[in-house]
Amino acid sequence: MNTFQFYSPTEFVFGKGTENKAGYYVKKHGGTNVLLHYGGGSAIRSGLLDRVKKSLDEENIVYTELGGVQPNPIDTLVYKGIEICRQKKIDFILAVGGGSVIDSAKAIAMGVPYEGDFWDFYCDKSPQVALPVATVLTIAAAGSEGSGDSVITKAEVGLKRGAGSDLIRPKFSIMNPELTCTLPAYQTACGATDIMAHVFERYFTNTTEVEITDRLCEAVLLTMIKETPRVIADPTNYEARANIMWAGTVAHTNIVGVGREQDWNSHGIEHELSALYDCAHGAGLAVIMPAWMEFVYKHNVLRFAQAAVRVWGCQMDFEQPENTAREGIIRFRSFLKSIGMPLTFAELGAREEDIPQLVEKFGIGNGKTGGFVKLSGSDIEQIYRIAVKPELINTPHL
Ligand code: NZQ
Ligand code: ZN
Numbered sequence: 001m002n003t004f005q006f007y008s009p010t011e012f013v014f015g016k017g018t019e020n021k022a023g024y025y026v027k028k029h030g031g032t033n034v035l036l037h038y039g040g041g042s043a044i045r046s047g048l049l050d051r052v053k054k055s056l057d058e059e060n061i062v063y064t065e066l067g068g069v070q071p072n073p074i075d076t077l078v079y080k081g082i083e084i085c086r087q088k089k090i091d092f093i094l095a096v097g098g099g100s101v102i103d104s105a106k107a108i109a110m111g112v113p114y115e116g117d118f119w120d121f122y123c124d125k126s127p128q129v130a131l132p133v134a135t136v137l138t139i140a141a142a143g144s145e146g147s148g149d150s151v152i153t154k155a156e157v158g159l160k161r162g163a164g165s166d167l168i169r170p171k172f173s174i175m176n177p178e179l180t181c182t183l184p185a186y187q188t189a190c191g192a193t194d195i196m197a198h199v200f201e202r203y204f205t206n207t208t209e210v211e212i213t214d215r216l217c218e219a220v221l222l223t224m225i226k227e228t229p230r231v232i233a234d235p236t237n238y239e240a241r242a243n244i245m246w247a248g249t250v251a252h253t254n255i256v257g258v259g260r261e262q263d264w265n266s267h268g269i270e271h272e273l274s275a276l277y278d279c280a281h282g283a284g285l286a287v288i289m290p291a292w293m294e295f296v297y298k299h300n301v302l303r304f305a306q307a308a309v310r311v312w313g314c315q316m317d318f319e320q321p322e323n324t325a326r327e328g329i330i331r332f333r334s335f336l337k338s339i340g341m342p343l344t345f346a347e348l349g350a351r352e353e354d355i356p357q358l359v360e361k362f363g364i365g366n367g368k369t370g371g372f373v374k375l376s377g378s379d380i381e382q383i384y385r386i387a388v389k390p391e392l393i394n395t396p397h398l
Contacts, residue, residue, distance in 0.1 A: 001210050001259040008253045010146050011172040014246065016238075018174045019136050022052045022094065023059035029132060029171040031092025034063040035085055037105045039097040040070060043138060046182050052096055052136055064088050069097065072274050072281070073104040074155040078118060081108035085131065095135045095170075098191075099142025099151075099281075102135050106150035106168040109133045122152055122161040130167040136174045139183055140245040141191030141282060143198055143252025145173035153275050159361065160275035175249070177241035185232050189339040190282025192228040195248045196221060197285045201264050202257035204296070204303060204372045214306075216256040221311045223247045228339055263371035266292045269380055272358045279348055286341035287348050291386040293329045296373040301325045345388040355384045 013025060026034060034056065036049075043049045044067070056063050066081050084090070085108060095105035109131040111118030121127055137145045144150070148169045153160040183191070203217045223243055230240040250256060269292065270284040297304040305321040308314040308328025317323040333343055342348045359381045368374040375383075 001213075002207055002261070004258040006254065006258050007166055008146060008169070008255065009166075010170045010253075012146070012175060012249065013172060014175045014177075014242075016176055016178055018176045019048060019051055019179065020055050022136055022174055023055035023057070023061055025172045025174065026056065026061055026092055026094060026134065027059045029092070029134060031094070031132065031134075032061060033089060033091050034061055035081065035088075035090045035093045035105075035108065036063045036065045037069065037081065037093060037095045037097075037101055037108070038065075038067045039101045040068065042182065043096050046179070048136070048138065048179060049096060052094070056094075063094075064090065069101045069104045071098075071100050072153050072160065072278055073100040073107075073151075074153050075107075075119060076155055078104055078107040078111060078152060081105075082111040082118060085112045091131065093131055093133045095133065096138070098137070098139035099144040102133070102137075102142070102144040102170070103150040103152060105133050105135075106130075106144070107152050107163070109168055110150075110163065110165070119152075119154060121163040121165070122154075127163075127165050127167055130165070132171045133168060134172045134174075135170050136176075136179075137245070138179045139187060139191050140177075140180055140241075140248035141187075141194045143195070143248050145170055145175065146249045146253040151271070158275050160271040162271075173249075175245055177238055177245045180241050180245060181236045181238075183235070185235065186283075186340060187280070188231055188235070189228065189341055190280040190286075191248065192224055192244065192339060193282040193286045193289075193336060193341055195244070195251045196224050197266060197282075197289050198251040199256060200289060200293075201266060202254075202260065202262045203307060204263055204293075204300075205260045206300070206372060207260040210260045213256055213258065213260055216250075218307075218310050220247050220251050220256060225311070225335060232339055261371045263373070265370045265373075265375055265380075268362060268369070269383060272361050273348065273350055275361070276354060276358065277349055279350070283342055283348060286336045287343060287345065287350070287387045288383065290329055290333050290336070290343070291383050293332070294386050295379065295383050297325050297329065298322070299373045304328055345384075350387075352385075352388045355381055355388075358384060 273284040304325035312331040
């Protein structure tokens with residue numbers, strides 16, 4: 001196991017009705033003048049926003065609303081949010097929504113006290129200070145409610161990039177699984193895929209002797225395999241929603257990834273798809289992650305075979321562990337298909353002829369990137385091509 005530091009300062013407030021205490025927690029964490037940030041309307045339609053506002057009123061906390069965050073959030077609303085916060089002397093940002101709203105809130109939080117362009121933080125600069133951010137989570141997916149990450153798209157150039165800092169880890173996150181019951185099945189499945197991908201990006205590692213984090217990863221994956229079909233069949237199943245919601249947080253605070261080298265290439269390769277086609281991040285991952293697995297599994301067949309046995313319940317083929325490794329990837333694909341996820345470029349609405357552009361935007365030039373397997377531009381191109389080829393995916397196993 002590698003040396004590590006783990007810092008996860010967020011106060012998680014979990015359970016039914018917890019959104020009614022939003023005002024109490026804002027006050028507890030020092031907020032007096034709040035930017036209330038939300039998305040395209042689901043929080044209004046469900047009545048959630050009104051409940052949060054009432055709870056702020058009860059604590060005499062003033063607030064300014066900024067809605068309209070779109071999935072795959074863009075820079076233009078971030079600039080607007082920064083402007084509003086400066087004008088109104090906002091001291092706290094409360095995000096009511098999913099990963100997109102939370103990430104937009106985090107971008108605003110870094111941008112307000114910064115004299116330069118907030119986009120610098122998405123080009124590897126580290127912030128020195130940020131406004132405090134907190135969340136009322138409405139979808140189990142990105143894990144942004146517990147992470148120090150934010151992903152924003154620069155609309156004009158179609159670049160989707162991430163920023164990371166402990167300064168933007170939420171002060172608190174309110175998590176009521178009931179709020180996720182209004183999610184359409186497709187969004188639920190996209191979220192589940194993202195959660196599983198966050199674990200796989202950590203699971204496939206070159207670091208040895210990491211039994212504790214291997215087992216934690218497997219626990220999250222097994223939970224998702226059990227609970228996702230339950231909520232697809234019955235969207236109001238509170239217990240299944242609750243297990244998925246906490247799995248989504250555990251998957252991405254990094255508690256399952258400490259002390260081990262990680263590999264985030266599937267995410268990077270996917271981000272180019274959601275930047276170009278504005279598809280859901282989880283759907284893009286359903287297309288890319290198995291294609292990445294196909295491309296890299298021979299690097300460590302036994303690690304893939306371990307996942308196949310422990311997570312997917314495959315029988316170990318001791319003479320040819322490669323068969324077991326591949327069977328695990330096939331079962332992953334079958335699972336994704338069973339929850340309604342796309343498996344190919346075509347199903348996602350992506351186009352083969354855009355592959356050179358996708359690779360160029362990925363932006364590694366002649367270099368290589370990755371943890372488990374370092375990939376060149378031409379490797380990434382091949383992964384996109386595997387994701388195009390239906391003959392690889394439509395095997396008799398599916
Ligand atoms: O905008 P509204 O109307 O709220 O609708 C949203 C949106 O259309 C809807 N929705 C959310 N909660 C709902 C609901 N609809 C009905 N009932 C509810 N309770 O769902 C749609 C998707 O929402 P979004 O916030 O985009 O989903 P998600 O949480 O998957 O976030 C995706 C973004 O997070 C980034 C992704 O790249 C993508 O931009 N990521 C952020 C990470 C992080 N900050 O740590 C890590 C991830 O790997 C990921 O890259
Ligand atoms: Zn993700």
